[in-house]
């Protein structure tokens with residue numbers, strides 16, 4: 001099988017499929033350096049959702065429960081730490097109207113059975129002494145965690161190599177064989193010449209998934225790029241630092257600060273509809289840093305390491321587009337928008353389940369047919385087969401097809417997220 005796109009989604013699928021005995025090739029000129037590199041790595045099942053997105057929230061909650069085991073298995077397979085931290089998030093309000101917004105978020109968390117409690121300003125500062133004296137209060141969100149997304153994609157690439165996943169650094173220009181009724185995929189044509197034969201092709205090219213040729217119009221994934229900028233900072237290693245993720249509402253705007261164990265701090269993020277533009281504008285960075293500095297004045301002494309733009313693969317209803325299409329062997333795995341890091345494990349399990357179901361004939365990159373679902377190694381780092389047979393994730397993903405995106409979609413929903421800007 002061929003996976004087009006080696007971001008967190010494509011690499012997670014490639015690794016999971018390879019662990020289950022499939023021969024996999026990932027095509028990507030720059031694996032792991034798309035949105036997955038720019039991201040902050042928050043695993044926030046409710047914090048990045050909107051009112052009315054109950055199905056997505058259910059999926060996010062499930063994804064959040066999958067992460068500890070996924071992280072452990074990935075660390076075992078790659079020999080690298082992925083920085084999974086289950087130390088929760090502190091939500092902080094700067095003024096009374098921000099406090100009303102954070103109370104809403106708190107209620108939403110409690111309503112979904114998540115660990116959360118209201119905190120006074122004094123309690124917030126007790127938890128995080130670097131917070132500004134002027135904050136009004138906040139909440140502890142015990143079930144919002146984090147992982148180091150950059151370590152994750154690098155570890156996934158390592159785990160893939162350890163399971164003999166092949167990599168092509170070309171770009172996929174076309175899926176072959178998908179045109180016309182009753183089509184079935186036969187492989188992928190590469191931009192710079194040549195093709196890879198395959199009986200299964202997974203389109204995981206992030207915000208560019210809709211641009212791959214050879215995909216019939218009716219099932220072309222309606223993803224769009226939604227730009228986001230994160231800024232990476234580093235404090236004095238001898239000085240105090242944030243202990244855990246802080247999400248703040250700052251006079252109606254929001255920002256987050258995600259501390260890593262290596263001393264860096266990720267500040268994010270903008271949400272900009274600018275097409276495929278990846279430029280980093282000073283105004284956007286300046287707004288982000290202004291808000292972050294209001295929350296944590298000590299940031300003035302931090303070193304500015306980098307500012308990075310990434311393009312989230314947005315879908316019309318903010319939910320991922322994952323599943324088998326009517327073209328045999330053509331599988332979509334895109335549209336993860338603001339939750340792609342969180343949703344990577346469940347997406348990989350779902351796609352692997354489809355591949356193992358035998359519904360798609362698998363042909364390795366050498367053109368030889370392979371048995372679907374042939375046994376992987378006896379010491380599987382991920383018990384994917386067991387998990388997939390226990391429970392299907394199919395119901396958790398909205399069915400893939402044009403009906404899914406009827407006009408009543410995500411537009412016009414009241415924003416809940418404190419991650420919005």
Ligand SMILES: Cc1cc2nc3c(=O)[nH]c(=O)nc-3n(C[C@H](O)[C@H](O)[C@H](O)COP(=O)(O)OP(=O)(O)OC[C@H]3O[C@@H](n4cnc5c(N)ncnc54)[C@H](O)[C@@H]3O)c2cc1C
Nearest residue numbers: 005007009034035036041042172206228310339340341342
């Ligand atoms: C600023 C920012 C902050 C974020 N924070 C979070 C967060 O805290 N938590 C969270 O869960 N999510 C977060 N996200 C969202 C998350 O990053 C994305 O949902 C996720 O990375 C999508 O993964 P992907 O693999 O689909 O896309 P990408 O990581 O963009 O990967 C797509 C890959 O496809 C390749 N590609 C494209 N076209 C082709 C082609 N024709 N042929 C071959 N390869 C191709 C690209 O080179 C790229 O490597 C954030 C995103 C941004 C931008």
